[in-house]
Amino acid sequence: MARITPSPAANEVYRLPPPLFDARCRACWVVAGIIALVVASFWSLDLQWARFLSLESLRRMGRFAAELATPALEPAFLRQLLPAVLETMAMSVVGTLLAVAAALLLALPASKLHAGDPARWRAPTRLVLNALRSVPELMWAALLLIAAGLGPLAGTLALAAHTAGVLGRLFAEAIENAPQGPAFALRVRGVPEGRVFLHATLPQVLPQLVSYTLYRWENNIRAAAILGVVGAGGLGQMLAFHLGLFQMAETGSVLAAMIVLVGMVDGASYAARRAMAR
Structure with missing residues (x-):
């Protein structure tokens, strides 16, 4: 009589799914802390949703939006608008290029290139980077206006x-997260560290660096428009002027120019990303 051997599947132990919350699960405690923070934020803020969604508030917002939806298209005003658009674009381009140059110079000492790298300047350089990005653009512009005066120079800087x-x-x-294989192969052959970075690390991370740069360029278009509010030139300066005088038609034209400019930059950066991906 043939002996029947049980299949491996029959010997498997079927376990119940883990509980939704486990006291020993660190991720569960992190999620619970985030949920508690969100609940505390809603509780501490005076969010007047009833007033915001009231019929009178909706009517006022609709009237304001209708005034903005009829932009000023007089040739005299458009001749003033075009130089502001070009100035805003130039501020974003020059500011981004200066930032890329400074970021590359600071990124190398702020990163640990390999396991044996002492990276002595990593902590102080990252402290400098934290200080630079912690101060908002408006505050930088306010500080630089004292030295550079009104105009696009302070906004660009x-x-x-x-x-x-x-x-x-x-x-x-x-740079730190780049694969170490090619760099290690050159390093064991005695290639200097500078050439290792240029021939092994940089080619691997270059598409990522370009992607970051294009994304920040898009953000700088919006930021350049905002910086004009404090007198840094460009579309923002026109926006602050006409909005302060309650000239809604001219304000609508400035906002429309901002939307078109951001859309053009977004399309150009998307095309550049697609070209790099091929």
Whole structure:
């Protein structure tokens, strides 16, 4: 009589799914802490939802939006608007390029290139990057206006200072997380560290660095428009002027120019990302 051997599946032990919350699970405690923080935030803020959603508030917002939806299209005003658009674009481009140069210089000492790298300047350099990006662009512009005066120079330098802190941290993280195989192969052959970075690390992280730069360029378009509110030139300065005089038609034209400019930059950066991915 043939002996029947049980299949391996018959010997498997079927376990119940783990409980939703386990006291020994660190991730569970982190999620619970985040939920508690969100609940405490809603409880501590005076969010007047009933007033915000009232019929009178909705009517006022609708009237305000209708006034903005009829932009001023007079040729004389458009001749003033075009230089402001170009100035805002130039501020974002120059500020981003200056930030990329500074971020690359700061990212190298702020990163640990390999396991044996002492990285003596990593902590102080990251402290500098934290300070640069912790100060908002508006505060940088307010500080630089004292030295540079009113105009696009203060806005451009403010964009460069804040963006250098953001890109420097992102660049340093990308360099540290790059695969170590190619760099290790060159390092064991006695290749100097500078050439190892240029020929092994940089080619691997370059698409990521370009992607970060394009993303921050998009953000700087919006930030350059905002910086004009404090007198840093460009569309923001026109926005502050016409909005302060309650000239809604001119304000709508400035907002429309901002939307078109951001859309153009977004399309250009998307095309550049697609070209790099091929």
